[in-house]
Amino acid sequence: MPGIKCGGCGRFTSTQDGVKCGKCLAHYHRACVGVPIKAALSAGWRCPECTKGVVRDNRADTPVRGTSECTIKKSAEQVPFTTAVGSKPVSPVAYDSAPRAMSYTDNDCIKIPPVSATDASAIMEELRAMRAEIQSFRKEMELEMAGLKVAMGSCNDRIDRLEARLDALEQRASDPPKPGAAEELIEDLMRELNDRDQALLVNDIEITNIPEASADNPAHVIQVIGLKLGVSLDERDIVSAERVGGRQLNATGSGGAQEARPRAIVVRLARREVRDRLLASARVRRGATTADLDMPGPARRFFLNERLTRTNRQLFRKARDAASLTDWKYVWTKRGRILARRKAGDATHWIRSEADISRVFGPVDTV
Incomplete structure (x- = not known):
């Protein structure tokens, strides 16, 4: 398992191999703060961040960090110097001012001690933690890319549909109008409105050629007609019953103004089934007259039909x-x-x- 990140280099370190500041409680690699690997620290040890503000006594034995520089063993006389032009050796005094090419072997530098097993284990733990983070980040990116692909596909489909509709509209705009297209459209709209108006009259019937008196009751007339046709009507079956239209008078009659034709009675029933039974009975009993209804005056044939617009x-x-x-x-x-x-x-x-x-x-x- 990965440890805690070092406060100096930012890499992971184990709690056993690192050091902990007694003041800020931060963890560090021993190499980052210049502490030997096997050195024992007191509980009050402070990290460089906590001690950088403390006044120092400038003693001669104060350790200096970061002095691991490569030192050359050979003397200046033993190192061959050559000019950039030829192979004539130059004196050490002229070394700084003349162009030179210096070569030395790996044995000339101080060898770096090998990495201990503890440090190698910490490095491996850190590498494993980095690998796990990279894999987790990769999975998240794959999910994000999959969602992005789906969103882009949906956007492309919508754009394609919009382009198709735009092409169709442009094609319709560019095509010349057909002769009589407006008239056909108006006729279709009027036919549709007429069909809707007719649907509102689905429970209505129209009774014509019934004599009209000043005190007649259309609701009573339809009940009497229902009994004659064999259909019993209750008051709850009748929503409304009235005569419609204007009166037509014949002014040339000998007795003064006379009614040429009585107005029709329009009845709205509560149920379509009752209306259908009345119309079916009227078709069966064709030829019925007002004499069968016990109405005064000469017998007149009456008619029951659907109410039309x-x-x-x-x-x-x-x-x-x-x-x-x-x-x-x-x-x-x-x-x-x-x-x-x-x-x-x-x-x-x-x-x-x-x-x-x-x-x-x-x-x-x-x-």
């Missing part, structure tokens, strides 16, 4: 007129949709616009 009512009327001119037998509505069929067994066509009328029934001039 204004656009769909006009389209339904045009589709019925076109069918009568082209011998189509069936034109009806179901869940707000206008459907047509030439004869039993043929395919059913959904009519959503006047263009569909021309497509289904063919060109009709009088429509």
